[in-house]
Amino acid sequence: MDLVDQKLMQKAKRGDQAAFAELVDKYGDKIYAYLYRMVGNREDALDLAQETFLRIYSNLQNFKLGQPFKPWLYRIATNLAIDLLRERQPVIALDAPLFADEPLRLELAEQGPGPAEQHEQAELAAYLAQKVAELPANYRSVILLRHGHDLSYQEIAEILQVPVSTIKTRLFRAREALRLKLVEERSLWEAECK
Amino acid sequence: MNCQDARRLLHHVLDDDITLPAKRQLESHLQACSSCRNVESSLDRLTTALEQLADVSVPQGFTAHVMQQLQPVRTYTSFFSRMRGVCAAALLFLLLATPVFVWSTLSSPQLVADDRQVIVQEGNRFIVPYGEVVKGDVIIYKGILEIQGEVQGSIKTVDASIEVGPNGSHSGVLRRVDASPKAKLAVALAELWENVKCLLTGND
Numbered sequence: 001m002d003l004v005d006q007k008l009m010q011k012a013k014r015g016d017q018a019a020f021a022e023l024v025d026k027y028g029d030k031i032y033a034y035l036y037r038m039v040g041n042r043e044d045a046l047d048l049a050q051e052t053f054l055r056i057y058s059n060l061q062n063f064k065l066g067q068p069f070k071p072w073l074y075r076i077a078t079n080l081a082i083d084l085l086r087e088r089q090p091v092i093a094l095d096a097p098l099f100a101d102e103p104l105r106l107e108l109a110e111q112g113p114g115p116a117e118q119h120e121q122a123e124l125a126a127y128l129a130q131k132v133a134e135l136p137a138n139y140r141s142v143i144l145l146r147h148g149h150d151l152s153y154q155e156i157a158e159i160l161q162v163p164v165s166t167i168k169t170r171l172f173r174a175r176e177a178l179r180l181k182l183v184e185e186r187s188l189w190e191a192e193c194k
Numbered sequence: 195m196n197c198q199d200a201r202r203l204l205h206h207v208l209d210d211d212i213t214l215p216a217k218r219q220l221e222s223h224l225q226a227c228s229s230c231r232n233v234e235s236s237l238d239r240l241t242t243a244l245e246q247l248a249d250v251s252v253p254q255g256f257t258a259h260v261m262q263q264l265q266p267v268r269t270y271t272s273f274f275s276r277m278r279g280v281c282a283a284a285l286l287f288l289l290l291a292t293p294v295f296v297w298s299t300l301s302s303p304q305l306v307a308d309d310r311q312v313i314v315q316e317g318n319r320f321i322v323p324y325g326e327v328v329k330g331d332v333i334i335y336k337g338i339l340e341i342q343g344e345v346q347g348s349i350k351t352v353d354a355s356i357e358v359g360p361n362g363s364h365s366g367v368l369r370r371v372d373a374s375p376k377a378k379l380a381v382a383l384a385e386l387w388e389n390v391k392c393l394l395t396g397n398d
Contacts, residue, residue: 017261024257032252049252053260121243128243146209147241148248153209172205179233179240186236 005069013060024053031077037144038081052077075159078141085137131181143174195223200230296382303337306384335381352377
């Protein structure tokens with residue numbers, strides 16, 4: 001359990017706004033990134049990220065100290081994302097890619113591979129983002145929470161309110177599906193280059 | 195170990211959900227099987243790329259914007275903790291005022307009686323005038339109780355004396371007490387109680 005989070009939540013519960021601001025600062029990027037991948041555009045992601053933290057704030061008194069903060073935060077964010085996707089469902093075809101109108105900006109590590117490989121890596125990530133967006137929402141959330149947001153099986157099970165065994169199954173299937181897409185893409189790309 | 199098992203275990207490795215013996219078995223299978231090694235490396239590429247998807251920064255000023263929209267927190271505190279300052283001040287006042295009151299009460303002659311209004315005070319003399327009847331009990335401290343009328347209740351004197359006039363009478367119990375601290379305190383508390391009663395009932 002993150003003791004820093006507990007300390008900050010304890011202060012925030014007592015009305016310390018600076019402590020709450022620190023939590024927003026700490027998790028703002030991650031929650032926004034998660035919501036962006038969940039809902040597919042920056043505008044909605046920003047709205048939902050704000051709403052997530054406002055809900056945290058108005059429910060401060062319901063948070064019991066000693067309860068882990070991070071799963072609680074992601075649970076609120078996930079529920080908001082799912083609600084939005086449900087609202088949209090009638091108008092958006094299920095197989096429509098989420099990121100069609102969005103140029104992908106990926107920030108690469110500074111000490112990464114050379115420019116050519118970087119380009120390849122960025123293209124790969126863009127392609128993958130597309131494929132992740134095509135997954136059903138309940139698979140998408142599992143794979144995002146596990147990779148990039150460092151949550152354990154148990155935490156993800158808590159966030160999504162499903163058994164750990166379900167999480168394991170979804171993770172396996174989602175990763176296999178994505179891996180096969182990557183392999184496919186790579187062989188196509190290699191064939192083009194030859 | 196067959197390839198199907200190995201591929202399942204490769205996923206478990208990613209989640210640290212594998213026992214050490216199983217991991218050893220997997221490693222020896224991987225050394226022998228190049229197609230499973232390919233699966234391993236594609237899984238590695240996948241997870242690296244997935245982690246990159248989380249590298250998105252929220253627009254600048256996000257925290258400030260959230261903080262601006264906060265509603266005041268509803269805190270569930272009890273009446274006493276909200277009024278903590280007021281309660282503390284009241285308690286302090288009581289603590290300071292009580293000894294002052296006790297001291298000022300005890301520095302002058304006092305008479306406590308249910309029928310206080312019929313008794314006339316002249317200096318340190320308390321007079322029950324001729325024709326008046328005091329039905330209740332009387333406590334007198336430092337001074338003289340002069341009875342020209344009638345006292346039916348009991349009389350308690352603390353450091354005080356009694357003079358009964360030619361037509362005066364006293365039919366109740368008489369107790370004389372020396373001015374011990376305990377007796378003084380009893381007088382002061384009786385006087386305090388009288389004052390509180392006056393305050394509460396609005397009588398003078």
